[in-house]
Amino acid sequence: MSLTDWINKGRLKSPWVVHFDCGSCNGCDIEVLACLTPLYDVERFGILNIGNPKHADVLVVTGTVNHRNKTVLKNIYDQMPGPKAVIAVGACGLSGGVFREAYNVVGGVDKVIPVDVYVPGCPAKPESIIDGVVKALDVVKTKLGLA
Amino acid sequence: MARTILPFGPQHPVLPEPIHLTLELEDEIVVSAVPALGYVHRGLEKLCEVRDFHQMIQIVERVCGICSKIHAMCYCQSLEEMMGADVPRRAKYLRVVWSELHRIHSHLLWIGLFADAFGFESLFMQCWRIRERIMDINEATTGNRVVVSVNVIGGVRRDLSREHQTWIGEQLKLVEKEVLALKSTIVSDYTVKSRTQGVGVLTKDQAHQLGAVGPVLRASGWAQDARMLGYAAFDELDFEPVVEVDGDCYARLAVRFREVLQSVDLVRQALTRLPEGEISVPVKGKPNGEIITRVEQPRGELMYYIKGDDTKFLDRLRIRTPTFANIPPLLAMLPGVELADVPVVVLSIDPCISCTER
Numbered sequence: 001m002s003l004t005d006w007i008n009k010g011r012l013k014s015p016w017v018v019h020f021d022c023g024s025c026n027g028c029d030i031e032v033l034a035c036l037t038p039l040y041d042v043e044r045f046g047i048l049n050i051g052n053p054k055h056a057d058v059l060v061v062t063g064t065v066n067h068r069n070k071t072v073l074k075n076i077y078d079q080m081p082g083p084k085a086v087i088a089v090g091a092c093g094l095s096g097g098v099f100r101e102a103y104n105v106v107g108g109v110d111k112v113i114p115v116d117v118y119v120p121g122c123p124a125k126p127e128s129i130i131d132g133v134v135k136a137l138d139v140v141k142t143k144l145g146l147a
Numbered sequence: 148m149a150r151t152i153l154p155f156g157p158q159h160p161v162l163p164e165p166i167h168l169t170l171e172l173e174d175e176i177v178v179s180a181v182p183a184l185g186y187v188h189r190g191l192e193k194l195c196e197v198r199d200f201h202q203m204i205q206i207v208e209r210v211c212g213i214c215s216k217i218h219a220m221c222y223c224q225s226l227e228e229m230m231g232a233d234v235p236r237r238a239k240y241l242r243v244v245w246s247e248l249h250r251i252h253s254h255l256l257w258i259g260l261f262a263d264a265f266g267f268e269s270l271f272m273q274c275w276r277i278r279e280r281i282m283d284i285n286e287a288t289t290g291n292r293v294v295v296s297v298n299v300i301g302g303v304r305r306d307l308s309r310e311h312q313t314w315i316g317e318q319l320k321l322v323e324k325e326v327l328a329l330k331s332t333i334v335s336d337y338t339v340k341s342r343t344q345g346v347g348v349l350t351k352d353q354a355h356q357l358g359a360v361g362p363v364l365r366a367s368g369w370a371q372d373a374r375m376l377g378y379a380a381f382d383e384l385d386f387e388p389v390v391e392v393d394g395d396c397y398a399r400l401a402v403r404f405r406e407v408l409q410s411v412d413l414v415r416q417a418l419t420r421l422p423e424g425e426i427s428v429p430v431k432g433k434p435n436g437e438i439i440t441r442v443e444q445p446r447g448e449l450m451y452y453i454k455g456d457d458t459k460f461l462d463r464l465r466i467r468t469p470t471f472a473n474i475p476p477l478l479a480m481l482p483g484v485e486l487a488d489v490p491v492v493v494l495s496i497d498p499c500i501s502c503t504e505r
Contacts, residue, residue: 020158020165021163022165023165023188024501026164030163033163039279051158076158098205102189104188
């Protein structure tokens with residue numbers, strides 16, 4: 001096994017996730033956090049939540065994009081090393097949800113950065129968020145040319 | 148000594164939500180803090196121009212996902228009072244049950260996040276494990292874990308069956324037992340005390356002058372709780388505001404810890420005295436006039452101002468949320484604090500940025 005193979009194995013077996021709340025109502029945020037806690041405990045799958053985008057493989061975004069945080073979101077996305085995957089969580093992250101008509105809402109996350117996996121729900125359930133991360137790993141696998 | 152400017156946020160490991168603080172430091176001591184808001188602003192108050200007053204219930208529930216039930220309750224109470232609806236007593240008691248369940252899960256969530264802010268990860272895990280019982284109750288009785296959406300104008304949408312009431316009682320016994328098992332850690336642990344006692348002090352006078360609300364105000368020695376106004380069925384239930392006098396982060400932790408137990412007791416009282424009868428009444432007419440309603444959210448006093456002009460769209464909706472009121476006290480707590488304690492002090496007001504910016 002070459003060094004690249006080892007790194008790729010680590011990437012797919014233990015994805016590191018950075019979570020950014022982009023204007024969500026907290027509903028999806030606390031469900032993302034609930035994934036880390038004993039009932040769902042994603043660490044048993046090797047999924048780690050970390051604060052630094054430079055260490056992350058997967059970006060989990062909750063909530064609508066507005067005119068102020070779109071630069072922050074773009075900034076975090078640009079800091080992540082490739083291959084990376086983006087998961088939009090919740091109805092707001094998908095399309096703007098109930099806030100789509102509000103004046104300060106740009107729309108879903110895919111208006112600013114490319115999104116690979118969409119997790120619906122208002123708020124999305126922890127089970128579906130975990131499923132989203134698993135699906136995002138397939139995307140990373142394809143980007144690595146291993147699929 | 149030269150001063151250093153340090154940006155804190157908007158994306159920060161201890162912050163679940165984006166807020167930006169520009170910290171001015173001298174050595175490691177904070178000299179001043181300037182907040183920058185607007186990362187979560189959606190402008191949902193203005194949505195009342197495109198959604199009618201029934202549809203707005205779903206919007207105000209999403210002001211904040213953690214206390215969605217209490218936002219909707221405040222909104223519905225305002226319109227009921229404005230349109231002269233006589234809400235059935237059973238609906239009032241059911242509102243108390245769900246809003247106190249929300250308070251329990253919000254406080255447990257906060258104790259966990261607060262513990263995580265000073266690096267006590269096992270306490271974070273324990274609190275969130277207990278909290279899942281409340282989420283199960285929410286899911287079983289309303290169909291959703293977080294945004295329960297039970298309020299309508301004129302009452303509630305869901306009833307609690309006898310089996311559910313007994314089951315909630317059993318679950319609450321377990322919650323109480325597990326929370327009490329954490330008491331010695333939360334109240335007397337050396338690590339917790341050394342990171343929170345004497346940190347971020349807000350004196351009694353400051354709390355009053357800066358307009359603090361909720362647990363921040365009560366931790367500084369003021370016995371003020373909007374539930375004492377007796378909205379919903381709170382006038383028929385027995386409770387006293389939880390008060391601490393020290394005004395530091397430890398006092399705020401103690402207030403919220405004791406409020407968890409108080410809320411467990413309130414849910415029990417409400418379930419024991421739950422009257423029979425209807426759960427909602429049809430409400431006719433359209434909102435007309437002006438009204439202000441106050442309720443107690445887990446973070447403090449929540450205020451709704453509504454102006455109607457006899458059409459199905461509201462003329463004006465204004466929401467004053469507790470974190471908005473608690474930001475000036477936070478800025479008064481920060482000067483003099485060490486940089487390592489900034490996350491602890493910021494979290495001690497239980498910031499809910501999505502509430503603040505709406």
